[in-house]
Amino acid sequence: MDLQLLSQKSVCQSAMGRGRRRNFCTSSKSPETSSDIETRVLVINTGGTIGMVLHNGVLSPEPNALVKTLRKLPILHDEQYAQQTKLYESYKPEDKTLVLPQSKLNKRVVYTFLEYSPLLDSSNMTPNDWSTIGKDIEKYYEQYDGFVILHGTDTMAYTVSALSFMCENLGKPVILTGSQVPIFEMRSDGRDNLLGALLIAGQFVIPEVCLYFYHRLYRGNRVTKVDSGSFKAFASPNLPPLANAEVDIEIDWDTVWRPSTTEKFTVYTQMNHNVGLLRLFPGITTDTVKAFLKAPIEGVILETYGSGNAPDNRQDLLDEIRKATQRGVIIVNCTQCLRGSVTISYATGQALSNAGVVAGFDMTPEAALSKLSHVLAKQDLTTEEKKKMMSRNLRGEMVADLQGAKISLSDSRFIQIIAKTLSIGCKEELEAIRDALMPTLACSAAKNGDTETLEAIRKMGTDLNKADYDGRTPLHIAACEGHLNVVEYLLSKRATVYSKDRFGDTPLHNAIHLRHKGVVELLRKSGAHVSSDELKDAGTELCRLAASGDLEGLRIWKLAGVDMAMSGYDGKTPLEVAGAIEHTEVVNFLKVA
Numbered sequence: 001m002d003l004q005l006l007s008q009k010s011v012c013q014s015a016m017g018r019g020r021r022r023n024f025c026t027s028s029k030s031p032e033t034s035s036d037i038e039t040r041v042l043v044i045n046t047g048g049t050i051g052m053v054l055h056n057g058v059l060s061p062e063p064n065a066l067v068k069t070l071r072k073l074p075i076l077h078d079e080q081y082a083q084q085t086k087l088y089e090s091y092k093p094e095d096k097t098l099v100l101p102q103s104k105l106n107k108r109v110v111y112t113f114l115e116y117s118p119l120l121d122s123s124n125m126t127p128n129d130w131s132t133i134g135k136d137i138e139k140y141y142e143q144y145d146g147f148v149i150l151h152g153t154d155t156m157a158y159t160v161s162a163l164s165f166m167c168e169n170l171g172k173p174v175i176l177t178g179s180q181v182p183i184f185e186m187r188s189d190g191r192d193n194l195l196g197a198l199l200i201a202g203q204f205v206i207p208e209v210c211l212y213f214y215h216r217l218y219r220g221n222r223v224t225k226v227d228s229g230s231f232k233a234f235a236s237p238n239l240p241p242l243a244n245a246e247v248d249i250e251i252d253w254d255t256v257w258r259p260s261t262t263e264k265f266t267v268y269t270q271m272n273h274n275v276g277l278l279r280l281f282p283g284i285t286t287d288t289v290k291a292f293l294k295a296p297i298e299g300v301i302l303e304t305y306g307s308g309n310a311p312d313n314r315q316d317l318l319d320e321i322r323k324a325t326q327r328g329v330i331i332v333n334c335t336q337c338l339r340g341s342v343t344i345s346y347a348t349g350q351a352l353s354n355a356g357v358v359a360g361f362d363m364t365p366e367a368a369l370s371k372l373s374h375v376l377a378k379q380d381l382t383t384e385e386k387k388k389m390m391s392r393n394l395r396g397e398m399v400a401d402l403q404g405a406k407i408s409l410s411d412s413r414f415i416q417i418i419a420k421t422l423s424i425g426c427k428e429e430l431e432a433i434r435d436a437l438m439p440t441l442a443c444s445a446a447k448n449g450d451t452e453t454l455e456a457i458r459k460m461g462t463d464l465n466k467a468d469y470d471g472r473t474p475l476h477i478a479a480c481e482g483h484l485n486v487v488e489y490l491l492s493k494r495a496t497v498y499s500k501d502r503f504g505d506t507p508l509h510n511a512i513h514l515r516h517k518g519v520v521e522l523l524r525k526s527g528a529h530v531s532s533d534e535l536k537d538a539g540t541e542l543c544r545l546a547a548s549g550d551l552e553g554l555r556i557w558k559l560a561g562v563d564m565a566m567s568g569y570d571g572k573t574p575l576e577v578a579g580a581i582e583h584t585e586v587v588n589f590l591k592v593a
């Protein structure tokens with residue numbers, strides 16, 4: 001499967017942007033085409049209906065047929081341009097290289113075929129074939145601007161998902177496509193699908209493994225095949241398309257996934273084959289489940305009902321599942337529903353989580369299976385780390401939100417994404433936006449108890465003492481929430497205990513009011529004290545607590561270092577108030593306080 005290396009010397013051409021601007025060397029050049037920018041796409045043909053012909057009345061792949069046919073189709077190849085620009089001199093191998101007509105964006109997509117042998121009906125594909133594709137993307141990564149993978153539709157959702165996990169830190173488009181009718185037939189969807197995929201792969205830097213079909217570009221790990229008899233064969237039930245190819249190709253850049261690191265692209269092709277999909281159905285026997293979960297199985301996608309439910313009145317089933325998770329088998333809960341997410345809204349869903357099953361949120365079974373296979377192959381990770389990785393959003397394959405709530409500032413994944421995205425650009429404008437957003441994001445992270453995100457925000461150069469619109473710092477928020485770990489973290493990063501919010505409150509005052517004893521102790525150790533402003537009303541508050549016999553409330557004020565003999569607005573001390581109503585316990589406490 002080696003492609004002849006491209007000739008490095010290309011006469012009469014100059015580098016320009018992503019592509020090369022080609023000048024004409026012949027006198028017949030036309031001004032219209034002389035400014036075309038060329039971009040390069042590698043088309044890997046693995047098989048599928050798109051290149052099939054009838055053999056003995058049934059369809060099977062036809063080797064070495066596709067390029068010959070495409071060369072005769074003007075919408076997919078401009079032979080005149082190739083000749084006039086001596087295209088084949090610079091792009092080898094010439095018999096496998098074609099060029100699209102000029103696009104609306106003045107680009108020329110030059111594409112070269114790499115055809116696998118044998119070509120496969122995708123029903124015959126295995127994880128080893130996914131690895132071959134992954135390795136070829138890696139091998140030719142630097143020579144091309146984008147990649148189009150021709151593939152059968154039957155298992156395309158599995159391959160596209162697997163490739164999305166194999167490709168780490170991808171920076172260029174990889175687009176799978178195929179067709180429902182062979183490209184050689186009169187009414188084929190193959191021509192449109194190939195053209196759309198080539199135009200997108202050659203013109204837009206979408207750093208994702210995608211699937212293009214019937215005018216839509218989808219995130220690969222979000223699709224599933226839903227129709228075997230329609231040109232609209234795929235759906236992406238939980239994520240809108242990344243692009244719509246109608247009159248214009250419109251990319252929804254807000255939906256496009258961006259890698260959170262700036263590390264070099266690599267392909268990790270190892271997959272663990274001891275995985276499986278187990279679909280629950282009413283009346284499923286314990287023996288079936290037991291047999292399925294037996295060694296050598298290491299990971300299972302459990303396809304459950306509705307929002308992740310399984311019978312909670314079937315202790316036999318739950319016991320088998322628990323025994324398997326205790327043996328180290330990773331079981332991931334995905335819904336049988338086409339759309340929606342796994343949540344823990346029902347007792348029947350809670351039962352599975354109690355048995356050690358990991359939530360698969362809104363992942364498709366195809367994405368979940370290939371992710372599990374990918375994660376299980378990481379031998380240097382512990383089972384716990386692998387489970388954590390399964391619950392993390394790695395390539396935009398899921399929204400990891402337990403309550404199924406909308407993405408919001410209180411969702412720490414969202415905060416991390418924003419934080420990381422902002423750290424990518426170093427422009428002044430980005431910095432200004434970062435400075436404006438970060439304090440609020442840090443407060444949200446503190447509310448979620450998320451020290452990981454706080455650390456990411458701090459590493460970006462954000463001062464964790466910066467306050468939000470209400471003058472509240474992350475320490476205020478953590479103190480209110482009683483998140484000891486966050487308070488500890490913030491104090492270790494030198495968060496000040498003295499900042500006051502716009503109501504004049506310190507974190508210590510917040511912790512006293514919300515009765516977070518541990519937080520009060522920690523803050524006190526760091527030198528926190530009730531401010532003189534706060535002390536003004538403290539006497540009255542102590543008297544109120546004494547009057548209501550609230551010993552716990554009084555104890556926390558004492559822990560905060562406040563003088564228990566302070567008098568209230570009417571000059572009475574808390575002890576006098578407690579004595580007047582004969583609250584012995586409080587009186588005894590206050591006497592020695």
Ligand code: ASN
Pocket residue numbers: 047048049050120121122123151152153154155178179180181
């Ligand atoms: N059986 C074919 C395949 O998956 C279906 C198709 O491509 N439309 O290879």
